[in-house]
Amino acid sequence: MRNLDEETITQAVLARHADMPNGRLKQIMTSLVQHLHAFAREVQLTEEEWAAGIQFLTEVGHTCSGTRQEFILLSDTLGLSTLVTAQNHKKPRGCTESTVFGPFYVDGAPEYELGADVGNGMAGEPCYVSGRVRSITGEAVPGARLEVWQADAEGFYDVQQAGLEEHRGRGALRADADGGFHFKSIVAECYPIPHDGPVGRMLDALGRHPWRPAHLHFMISAPGYQTLITHVFREGGEYLDSDAVFGVRSSLIGDWVRHDAGTAPDGTVSATPFYTLDFDFILNPTPAAPAATPSNRR
Ligand code: BEZ
Ligand code: FE
Numbered sequence: 001m002r003n004l005d006e007e008t009i010t011q012a013v014l015a016r017h018a019d020m021p022n023g024r025l026k027q028i029m030t031s032l033v034q035h036l037h038a039f040a041r042e043v044q045l046t047e048e049e050w051a052a053g054i055q056f057l058t059e060v061g062h063t064c065s066g067t068r069q070e071f072i073l074l075s076d077t078l079g080l081s082t083l084v085t086a087q088n089h090k091k092p093r094g095c096t097e098s099t100v101f102g103p104f105y106v107d108g109a110p111e112y113e114l115g116a117d118v119g120n121g122m123a124g125e126p127c128y129v130s131g132r133v134r135s136i137t138g139e140a141v142p143g144a145r146l147e148v149w150q151a152d153a154e155g156f157y158d159v160q161q162a163g164l165e166e167h168r169g170r171g172a173l174r175a176d177a178d179g180g181f182h183f184k185s186i187v188a189e190c191y192p193i194p195h196d197g198p199v200g201r202m203l204d205a206l207g208r209h210p211w212r213p214a215h216l217h218f219m220i221s222a223p224g225y226q227t228l229i230t231h232v233f234r235e236g237g238e239y240l241d242s243d244a245v246f247g248v249r250s251s252l253i254g255d256w257v258r259h260d261a262g263t264a265p266d267g268t269v270s271a272t273p274f275y276t277l278d279f280d281f282i283l284n285p286t287p288a289a290p291a292a293t294p295s296n297r298r
Pocket of ligand 1: 212
């Protein structure tokens with residue numbers, strides 16, 4: 001293939017992929033090449049703009065580290081994460097909706113007993129969180145595993161804090177036999193996504209702010225159910241309609257109630273005001289495996 005030009009280059013690349021044995025990879029790469037080329041044609045991309053794009057992606061890569069995932073931030077801020085979440089988590093009405101995972105989940109968070117203080121010394125106003133995990137048909141999901149994570153009052157996750165040895169504001173708990181759970185933490189506050197890197201500069205150039213509305217992250221799993229990755233947002237908070245990563249769903253806005261100093265739900269006396277949040281999660285069962293028939297039985 002020689003003498004390729006504006007008109008013929010796309011087909012030439014696709015022809016080079018004709019014998020790709022992996023059908024799904026072939027489908028994805030064909031579409032990617034077609035859309036990339038269509039994009040360059042549509043905007044009549046200049047060489048300077050092409051170079052600026054390469055430079056930007058290079059900086060995104062260089063900004064990634066063990067605790068910073070700038071590519072996820074890029075995907076989140078361009079709405080790709082919300083699109084992929086939405087198309088992969090269609091559920092029956094009544095199930096708790098999923099939303100973006102974000103870059104601050106970590107494996108191996110400490111395991112806590114129900115009622116424990118998951119904040120573990122994290123700065124912020126106390127918040128007592130409770131709820132139940134149920135199935136779409138109403139029955140309790142006993143022993144469901146809940147992983148929670150959140151930022152502190154200044155908007156930083158524990159993993160963003162250099163030198164912090166232990167986990168704060170994150171933990172794993174098991175629901176009781178009735179699917180009930182409760183724990184103490186701190187009230188969630190609005191915070192900006194990390195914006196001191198290329199994605200922050202991109203938002204700036206686009207005239208966008210980097211803020212997320214106050215939220216608490218949950219990942220809830222139980223045998224026989226699809227794992228739910230979601231947040232609970234704070235009613236009445238700022239940025240619910242301009243989340244930098246497009247993650248807000250009305251059904252995920254909880255009622256965080258402020259209480260004056262006094263007796264807290266765990267029976268202790270709080271010398272400072274505190275919050276409560278009660279929120280139930282409704283899980284979607286995993287699809288039943290197809291019944292064995294004479295043709296698929298082995
Ligand atoms: C988060 O909520 O933790 C988050 C989500 C997307 C980008 C940055 C942070
Ligand atoms: Fe978050």
